[in-house]
Amino acid sequence: MTGTPRRAVRLLLVAAASLCVLLPLLRGATAAGAVVEFGLGREEAVAAQLGTALAMLAAFLLAGRAVDAWGWPRVLRWTLGTMVVGGAVAVTAGHPWTYLAGRTLEDAGSAGVLIAALASVPVLNLPGRITRVVGGAVAGVATAFVLGANIAVRIDTVAGWRVGEAVLPAAAALLLLASLHLLPRGRLPRSRTRAAAVCGPGVAVAALLAVAGLELGPLRAWSDPLVGWLLGASAVLFAACRARSVLRARQRPDPAPVPGVPARAAGGAVAAGATLGFAQLALTAALPVVLLQRGVTIGHVTLSMSGYGLGMLAAGLAARYWRLTPLTSASLGLPLAAVGLASLHFLPAEAGRAALLAGAVSVLVGFGLVVVQIPYLAGFLAALPRQRRAEASALYPAAILFGGVLGQAVPGSTALVTGEGGPRELGTVLWVACGVVALVAMLLGRPVVSLAVAAAAGLQHLLLVALAGERVANRPGAAVAALAVGAAMGLVAWSRRQQSERLARVRASEIALQQAVLHPIPAQLGELRLVGHYQPATAGTGVGGDFFEAVRTPHGTRLLIGDVRGKGLQAVQTVTDLLGCFRSQAHETADLGELAARLDRQLARLAAARGDEELFATALLLQHRDGGTQVEVVNCGHLAPLRIGPDGVRTTPVPALLPLGLGALGLGPAPVPTPLALPGGSALLLHTDGLSEARNSSGEFYPLGERLSALRATDPGRLVRRLTEDVRDWTHQLSDDIALIALTRA
Incomplete structure (x- = not known):
């Protein structure tokens, strides 16, 4: 497309796709005149309907393969020319079978135009933009639908059926001339890889x-x-x-198979397309009958049907300007479409109100059905393999065609289309369509939304029956109100589910961040049994200013616990830097005091780089050598460990040096570790000040020593579990992070 404005090409493709939507509208408006002139009977009508369906399906399949072989610009010109030839034959026909043959040829051409337009989307656009492009195209086609529906109803009476039939071939001829000017005429180079047919x-x-x-x-x-x-x-x-x-795949496996069509993307698009075809046929068959039974004129019937196009327009704009996922659109759109189809049973008897409400229902159904199509179709097109992209894209319009054919198979639908149906056929078609859409909503969307719609509407209706009596509850307004309540409840359930999923993603990110920065404390390292616990003061942050780590080194088992001054992301960055230094230097430095000095220098360098003279961290380093009955501790301004044993709870005599980051440890010799006895049956508790400074509603600090004596636990797991439960009972809200490590000799 070098040298050709992309916007002009997109407008050309949208206009070409609009022909496929306008063709059945104009065909329906001019059919009456052709039937009268040619004397078409039931046999000819059956042949026309069957020929149209078969021609379109064959065109979908053949056009897809042709696009993969010769490129979509060339196939678009061919199929536009086919539409022109077929329309010209139908307009100038003097015999009924010639007229029907021209119609069939024109339908086949329109199907090929649709395939060429679909195949161009992933070629002209990056995968991330396909949803927006499809949304804009749907909005353009919807505008053409609204205008065409209101023009088509008058064209037969104003200009005659032959002039009406000539409108679309003339438009196709203009688009053909534009394509000759805008699109390249060269043939695509054939791929050396021969792809198996989809x-x-x-x-x-x-x-x-x-x-x-x-x-x-x-x-x-x-x-x-x-x-x-x-x-x-x-x-x-x-x-x-x-x-x-x-059998062939088992006998001769392909050593370099061509990428296939993704089953999940294809399944979702096919299900959405079939639902669209089925529900569209039910709506277009039932709505005119419902309105005509209430005395609505043909012009107002068409105006009400135009609401479907307005719903399409709203769906296209929503997809263009908001990010819609397939699950979100299915959960929101399909229950709304089911509600709209069900409400057609309860239109008021007065013609004006019935037409107005039917237009609103058409908007609801159009939006609900089409808002589902866009993300599924966009995801399907983006996932197609390059070798057979166009042929695979034919699955979606073929699914729409199959959905419409299945809709015609519903008892009573054909009678409604021919004007011979009554209330029984009307009810059957509407309830079947409503049930199909609801079932697909359960499969593609969130079942909770569909169930909320059905349950709320049913309970509301039963409540009206119980409180107001059968006569009042059966009024159309009451039934529509019940359905509106169901739709509102579905929207509420959908929004709550969205919030739940958002919170779940945040929680997953929080856990991932916490595990990336603060590695889980192993249950045993060397001859120590360990249990660690970290609880940030602010929910949803995952990591705060407290930190801990336990590593197994050639010099024994080493532990680090501490608290960085400050909060927020800067504190997390400091924690990450400090823990990274510890994890590397703990293996390289034999002396625990020298390790503390290196951490001090690292934090001082970080403070200098940030220009933060008040950056520091309290820390406690602990080391246990295999076979020893004691541990060595270096305390850099941190809280001393607590020893819990048969003789009660005691604060260990560990002198406190200045915190890390102040440079004090690098001024003289490295600090000398303090040995602490760790007899069997005793445990050490390392903690940060978030535990001892937790306050209750009266502002009193948590009595850590007193509560540890009351808990009477020396097993690390039981100790940490009981301690965290107890401090949670003490305070209603943490004011600081809590980090704990309980350890004992194995």
């Missing part, structure tokens, strides 16, 4: 047979032998193709 000939034939059977079933009869033969042959052929591919 959909082989056997699977393609099976799909065509399945569509033919599903189309003919409601039009003729499900008991018709031809319908049974088509569906049975499709199932057998598909199973045979699947078995053959599995």
Whole structure:
């Protein structure tokens, strides 16, 4: 696309995709005139419907392979030309079968245009922008839908069916001229890697047979032998193709397989597309019948149906300007669409109010269905392998087509489309569509949201029955109110779930940060049994100014515990730097006093680099040599260890030096460690001042020595567990971080 403005190309593609949406609208508006002129009967109508479905499915599959071979610009020009030729044949036809052949050719061309437009998205855009691009394209197509729906309803009466049929071929011809000017005409270089087809000939034939059977079933009869033969042959052929591919893969495994279509991305996009096709058919079949039964004019029916396009527009803009994930969109959109379809049962009898409410329902359904499509389609397009990107992208529109065909198979849907259906068929189609959308919402989205919608709406309706009586509860307003309450409850459940997931991510980040900075204390190092505990004062921070570490070195087991002056991220940076120095120098430095001096110099250098003259850290270093009955301690301004044993709780006599970072340890000889006896059955508790300075509601400090005597625990695990529970009971809110290490000889 060198030298061509990308915005012009995108506008061209959006306009081309809009043709595919406008074609059935204009076709529906001009069909009445063609039926009258040609005298089309049921046989011709069945042939037209079947031919359209088969032609579009075949075009999806063939256009995908053609795009991979020759590039989407070339295929876009071909398919636009096919639309022009098919439309010209239909407009100038003098025989009914010629007219139907032109229509079928035009439908096949529109399907190819859609595939070329889809295949261009991952080629022209980076993967991270595809969601925004698809959202903008949907907004553009929705605008064309709203305008086209209101023009189509009047074009037959104003200009006649042949002029109406000529609108889209003329538009396709203009886009063809624009594509010749904007798009490159060169052929893509063929890849040397031969990629296996996403959909082989056997699977393609099976799909065509399945569509033919599903189309003919409601039009003729499900008991018709031809319908049974088509569906049975499709199932057998598909199973045979699947078995053959599995057998071939086992016999001749490919040493360098071509990347396949990601099953998860494809499954989500196919499910979303099939739901869209199914629900769209139900809405377009049921809504006109509902409104016409209430005396709404054709013009107002079309205006109400335009609400679907407004919902599409809102969904496209939401996806363009907000980040929507597939799970989020499915949880929010599909329950709203199900609520909208269910509320069509309860439209008021008065024509004006019914048209207004039906328009609002169309907006809700359009937004709910389409907001699900965009992230699933964008993720699918971004994940497709380059070797067969376009052929694989045909799965999505084919799923929409299959969804529509399955919608026609619902009892009563064909009768509604032909105007022969009554309340029974209407209720069947709407409830089936509502159930299908709700089921997909449970599968793709969060079940809690779907269940909240259904439960709240059902309980609200039962409450109205219990309190107001059956007559009041069956009024349309009461039923719609119940459904609105269900939708509101679904939104609340969705937002709460979002908050829960956000908090879970924050908590996971907190744990990861804590484990990255503060390594978990091992249960045993050398001949010491250890238990460590860290609790930040502020929830959600993970790491504060307190720190500890325990390492096994050639010089014995060494421990470090301390507290950095200050709070926040700067304190965390200091902790990280100090612990990194300890972890490296603890293995290299034989003397514990010299190790403390090196930590002091490291922190002094850090303070000088930051220009912080008040940066320091209290610390306690402890060392145990294998086979010894005592430990060695260097106390740099920290709290002395507490020894818990059979004779009670005692503060150990360890002299306190100046804290680390003040440079005092580097002025003279290295400090001499203080030996402490650690007899069997005794434990040492190393702690920071967050424990001893924890306050209760009266401002009293936690009586650490007194409580340790009352707890009577010398096992490290039991000691730390009881101590943390006890201090939690003492204070309602921590004012400082707490770090603990309890140790005893193994």
